[in-house]
Amino acid sequence: MMSEYKRLHPISAIVNFMKQVKEMIIPIVVLLFVNGSGSGGGFWRYMPVISMVTVLVLVLGAGIIKWMRFTYRLEDGELRIEHGLFVKKKRYIPYDRIQSLNFSEGILHRPFGLVKVKVETAGSSSDKKSEAELTAILKEEAIQIEKTIFKEKERLSESPEAVVEEKPDRQEEIFKMSGKDLLMLGLTSGGVWVILSGVGAFLSQFDDFIPFEEIYEGASGYIRGGVLIIGILAFVGLFIAWLLSLVWTFVVYGDFRIRLTDENIIINRGLLEKKQVTVPFKRVQGIRIIENPVRQLLGYCSVQIENAGGSALEKDSSSIKLFPIVRKREVENLLAEIFPDYSVETEFNRLPVRSIRKYMIRAAAVGVIPTVVVSIFLWPYGMWGLILVALLAFLGYRQHRSGGWKLSESQLSLQYRTFSKSTVFLKKNRIQSLDRQETWFQSRMDLSTLRTTVKSGDAGYKSTLRDLEQKDMKQIEMWYSYEE
């Protein structure tokens, strides 16, 4: 058992520094650009540069001090972290509150054999304080800490007379993403648009420096069809953005592997920054299969698990991508293997025919008001909005077709669509509360809306199925009720 005070690896000072700089990137860029157009002489000319350097030095200094004041140790069944210069902060986390340790390796970590450790706790809203992060420690040491904590945890939880035997951990590798999968993931994700808007924002910064107009004018002198040039440029831009998003997909999801141990699902991913996420089985609150229209067409989907823990530090730890992309027909077998206690339903009870109209009207209504408004002001061109209305009505129709439910003894399975189609599997004892809603229109038609909430991170994850038969709703309520 270690109990001596330990420091993080010095590299963490640099990591802190980089993190700070990343947060300040916008002010820095602004400062730089403001400077670019200024034409004052002498001292003032260097003012922005001097202030920038000063700020950077201060931030670096702060990073170093932070590192110097930060200690951690394992003592008395607790992970104890102390930090702070003027105000000394101590955070003690008992082992049995620790749910998992998540390791990740950044580019700076790798050459030194370091990892960043995030400590995840049960994360009920009042205990947000008991979260911690060790920015950079040696990998062997991290593993050592993990072993110590979990061995100790086991010893605490087991009855004293039970012999603690070293059983070999089950370590099956169950899923791996191939290059083809990655390609598919990149091609069908929305990443292109994110990168495009990023490029757009970036280029607009350079407007002052690159004389776009002169280039255009010069060029149009040579080629009459300026439109053609812009068209080609746009196409090339789009293509590059698309390539970048592909590369990005490979960087983030490259080398994606899932391993199973007796109690945990361990997900590894990332080419540059290697991430490892550990999800204890008992914290899985629900499983969700998501098919966006493009993927649905190609027979692919992605699978998420709703996770109870979740921490404020790790943004995506509440909904974890179990399979970022996978063939729809493989899902059933894969899920059955990982979660034998869940039944992966494929047959659902569908919604009553008479609710089609409600679905279509509800979806189309979103487009009607803007269309009417635009049509009043821009007659008759605003009428093109009717196409939007028709498309939305079609979406409504698809939403109705996708809606479905299924009960088994301990599980409620729902299918519904907003834009992407979701199929969720929920265990009765994981559903935090169950709502039934009826508007006046619904009551008149004997329809109800079902809503379930499961825990996911700090907040809940809600699933909504609209316009099912009232008698079906009653059946689901009966199933959920614990009363006789």
Added chain:
Amino acid sequence: MKDGPRNRISPKALSVWRIYGGIETLIALVVAGGVITLTVLFDWPVWISVVAGVAAVILAYIQIKLVPDVRWKRWRYEVREQEIELQRGIFIIKRTLVPMVRVQHVDTVQGPILKKYGLSTITISTAATVHEIPALDTEEADGLRDSISQLARVAEDDV
């Protein structure tokens, strides 16, 4: 489970909601008054003041009379051994089931107005949701809080 929750909330809730509605209406009245003043000052058409006045009166009726009445009539709750059932809603009727094993903690809250009427609000929190029974007699609320937290202690499930 079959017939929906049985208990009503305290009739005194009506008075409290009327006061809340009154406060909200007051704001609307101030706005309407402002509009009417402007109309007089700047010689705007008379119909503007009429509309503002009528709107304020309708709003007052809705917020002070209609909404509290309907809300009170709709509010039902029942605490059973295994679950809590709530039913409420003005335009949309909502019914919620919260199993006792999912309840994490129960609070009673009492603001100045509620206190004057001897009422308390109970909030029931699960790991992911918060539910509220808005106005119960303070004694009843305290009793309910204690019994729920007793019943909720049954199972220490994961989350």
